[in-house]
């Protein structure tokens with residue numbers, strides 16, 4: 001991706017020129033994996049519920065609860081629509097041989113092999129692909145669907161995001177002017193729409209003062225804490241949190257959004273988990289980045305806090 | 315001691331490795347620190363940076379007083395190492411190359427990562443010794459293995475040895491979290507979580523995604539049990 005600073009000069013400040021794209025977990029992005037299963041036509045539709053009962057007893061679809069046991073096929077020329085029922089996975093049958101498959105149910109036609117999705121669909125695209133093979137159930141997360149379509153944010157919200165990212169970019173440029181790495185970050189309270197902290201890379205002072213780490217400490221400083229000495233970097237600043245706001249705040253960065261020009265590294269990504277950040281928006285990706293490229297720290301199940309991440313902002 | 319991770323390749327610089335006795339000795343020191351912290355009602359994690367038989371960094375968790383959730387014992391100790399080098403006019407790079415990090419609990423992903431690239435890609439702390447694993451946050455293998463990861467742009471790998479007095483480290487953490495959670499986190503059962511969320515429905519409207527509002531809450535399997543001990547590993551926060 002082009003450096004954000006370069007792109008900025010071109011179609012400057014046009015919120016329509018970019019779309020934030022969600023960084024989802026690997027499971028959500030997986031291609032649909034399929035498994036071979038024996039199925040058979042239901043000869044007499046009135047026997048369907050009996051067959052479902054018998055087959056559920058004999059061959060429960062363990063681990064495949066997301067697929068429907070029965071599907072109806074489209075009516076074709078000279079043939080009315082009919083029902084087909086799943087028998088059991090091919091792997092459960094000795095030698096995968098149809099001959100040794102003794103179903104022992106009456107009212108079934110000649111068995112055949114179908115491919116069905118192994119895992120439940122987590123996103124609409126997965127669901128649509130899976131459904132081409134066999135009907136499955138799907139609990140839609142509307143937010144994820146919108147995000148994947150690039151429809152999470154209204155034009156007004158995008159304009160707002162644009163403003164915040166511009167502040168991060170100018171912080172990055174101030175850092176660059178000091179011969180520091182050109183990375184800038186902004187912490188925003190989305191409820192009050194207030195910028196809480198602005199920071200840039202300060203590795204001239206300390207090897208671990210990455211822009212995100214600086215911002216986290218600036219938020220702490222705004223809440224009466226903090227540890228970093230950043231007096232020589234005037235572009236790094238925090239706006240104190242009022243006492244009444246502080247009283248409502250459960251934990252340091254809870255509910256705050258972070259805008260950062262480049263994807264955070266492992267240390268910074270985990271620091272955001274520890275700080276309980278709300279959402280993260282970043283511009284360009286980074287080879288060792290930990291919010292999508294090398295790792296997806298925000299989706300690790302073991303961790304006690306997870307957050308949404310969007311890339312390609314500006 | 316059991317080796318859990320090996321460097322991908324031996325460092326091109328002279329590899330130094332402390333003897334088992336040395337490791338045991340400094341780990342015992344770290345445990346003393348952890349005990350002291352526990353007695354003072356602080357997170358019982360002890361952390362030392364040792365260079366040529368000298369302590370050059372000593373850290374305790376400073377999250378509460380700084381309101382900065384990244385002020386873990388390891389980060390504090392690394393700051394001290396830098397100060398020590400500055401005061402003694404030592405080259406931090408060559409000091410780091412021969413420094414061992416001793417810590418009673420497996421470093422979290424953040425701390426494990428910053429050991430990889432503390433100063434430079436080529437010159438950094440080559441060995442981390444720790445007591446018990448950290449199933450919640452551990453960055454040396456429990457959740458992620460940053461220690462042996464090849465981070466092309468930012469870091470190099472290092473070696474880890476674990477297991478020294480692991481049970482004791484777990485017990486101390488258990489005792490601490492049984493006493494009280496220092497950051498006002500709430501431990502909730504799924505039932506209580508559901509009730510809790512229901513009550514706060516109005517605060518969720520804006521966000522839909524519940525993480526936004528309940529990020530400050532930790533959920534345990536059961537309301538009454540303290541954090542669970544598993545295979546010498548402590549589950550926290």
Ligand SMILES: [Zn+2]
Nearest residue numbers: 210264265268
């Ligand atoms: Zn970083």
Ligand SMILES: [Zn+2]
Nearest residue numbers: 386421422425
């Ligand atoms: Zn840590």
